[in-house]
Amino acid sequence: MCGIVGIVGKDINSDDVLNRLERLQYRGYDSAGICIKKDEEFKIFKEIGSIDNLKKNSPNLFGNIAIGHTRWATHGKVDKINAHPILSGNGCWAVVHNGIIENYTALKKDLIEPDVKFQTETDTEIVAMLLERSKFKSPLKRFIDVCKKLQGSYALCVMEKNTESMFVAKNKSPLYLQVKQQNTIVASDPVCFEKGKYFRLEDGEFAVITLDGVDFYNNKGQKFSKKEYGYFEPQSFSSKENFKHFMLKEIYETPKMIQDLCKHYQKINWNFFKKWWIGKVKLVGCGSAFHSCLIGAQYFKKHLNTDAEAVTASEFLYNKEILDCSTLCIFVSQSGETADTISALKKALKKTNKIIAITNVNYSTLATLSPNVLPICAGEEIAVASTKAYSCQIISLYLLVMAIKSQLNKGIKQVLNVSNKLKSFSIDISKLAEDIKNHQNVFFIGRNYDYITALEGALKLKEISYINATGYPAGELKHGPIAMFFLLAN
Numbered sequence: 001m002c003g004i005v006g007i008v009g010k011d012i013n014s015d016d017v018l019n020r021l022e023r024l025q026y027r028g029y030d031s032a033g034i035c036i037k038k039d040e041e042f043k044i045f046k047e048i049g050s051i052d053n054l055k056k057n058s059p060n061l062f063g064n065i066a067i068g069h070t071r072w073a074t075h076g077k078v079d080k081i082n083a084h085p086i087l088s089g090n091g092c093w094a095v096v097h098n099g100i101i102e103n104y105t106a107l108k109k110d111l112i113e114p115d116v117k118f119q120t121e122t123d124t125e126i127v128a129m130l131l132e133r134s135k136f137k138s139p140l141k142r143f144i145d146v147c148k149k150l151q152g153s154y155a156l157c158v159m160e161k162n163t164e165s166m167f168v169a170k171n172k173s174p175l176y177l178q179v180k181q182q183n184t185i186v187a188s189d190p191v192c193f194e195k196g197k198y199f200r201l202e203d204g205e206f207a208v209i210t211l212d213g214v215d216f217y218n219n220k221g222q223k224f225s226k227k228e229y230g231y232f233e234p235q236s237f238s239s240k241e242n243f244k245h246f247m248l249k250e251i252y253e254t255p256k257m258i259q260d261l262c263k264h265y266q267k268i269n270w271n272f273f274k275k276w277w278i279g280k281v282k283l284v285g286c287g288s289a290f291h292s293c294l295i296g297a298q299y300f301k302k303h304l305n306t307d308a309e310a311v312t313a314s315e316f317l318y319n320k321e322i323l324d325c326s327t328l329c330i331f332v333s334q335s336g337e338t339a340d341t342i343s344a345l346k347k348a349l350k351k352t353n354k355i356i357a358i359t360n361v362n363y364s365t366l367a368t369l370s371p372n373v374l375p376i377c378a379g380e381e382i383a384v385a386s387t388k389a390y391s392c393q394i395i396s397l398y399l400l401v402m403a404i405k406s407q408l409n410k411g412i413k414q415v416l417n418v419s420n421k422l423k424s425f426s427i428d429i430s431k432l433a434e435d436i437k438n439h440q441n442v443f444f445i446g447r448n449y450d451y452i453t454a455l456e457g458a459l460k461l462k463e464i465s466y467i468n469a470t471g472y473p474a475g476e477l478k479h480g481p482i483a484m485f486f487l488l489a490n
């Protein structure tokens, strides 16, 4: 995941775009860029690394239309050339994109003209090139024409040099819009907005933003009116307070979030879930959310004696899954915008209505598509590596299981007990960190629940330190990996 912010308005400035883009840092990124149109010229600035870096190396320019992007490279290395915005060959179109254009190689092959020279290694550039070459005159028609050719996931925000409009479309990746008196903002997450109502763009819909506001179009180019989707209430979480970084702050917030979660779960009417006849359970997620699914599957087996299996969302999509109307499918995602998890949910909806989304974002795509939603009440999580949200996912699953077993109060008591202990728990891990930082490979080992924690620990170490790490069941070490210890010993 990464981020897009676009603004159209009188005398907007590039710093405002970058400040809003900063609120999307939790989604992770490796480079950032901005394009602002000034005096019929695109002014483009890109930097590897943080938005701060980009701020330092770009002037605050004023204009009427601008787009910003944080990239998490999927195609092509992390460098300034591949960073977005990406220009078409003639420099008339500027494109920012979140997601993956899966058929970009085939589309590139179709552009057989010898003069087509791609400047970047990205899948995104094909969008800019196709926009330049579309046979249609009107920019909107060109944009619709190009989007129809694309396969994969995309949130796209594009500008054309001679048009005072911004064009926006999406497929599988989220995009939201907010119209204020002074300006209209488009963003990957409403956290970039000001207090007030906002729209959510759906797959296959197009938006054209001008100084007068926004118009929505279907894929035939017909205008339609759209209702606002939600109301954004800014939260005050986004400060590091006295902590060195957000991840540390969020770890320390865990006990408080667990208490909020317990309070909320006490108020839920669980009768609806208890009435379900559950034959088996599939728990689906990606990354840390998949690890919470692994733990959740253990809870279902241990406390409810129900057959339960955790599957990564991508495998759930590729494999044949035996689902019927007695299968309970649980989809876990912190943001509720994980593309594979959303596609997996759509696949499951064809077979069963016993579906629960467990997510931290109640306005997310996953929450909107799912017939039932359990919030994890973890508050805003800014750090890329999930900590408090991971704990809250696990506790949501535990309390769900205990509620189905009619033992919610017991479950809540146990959980609150743990969270109280966490409040006073303190350990100095700096020595351990000092030692680990000099290693190239780290094995995390454990049994049963600790094995799953080992998987999560290895994932965290990889994400945060780029040290290669593997989570392994302790009992399996002797069946292969032990060979490496012999190698190291000799």
Ligand code: GLU
Pocket: 001, 002, 003, 070, 071, 072, 073, 074, 075, 076, 082, 097, 098, 099, 100, 101, 122, 123, 124
């Ligand atoms: N696939 C595009 C790239 O690698 C966009 C990645 C993103 O979502 O940031 O440039």
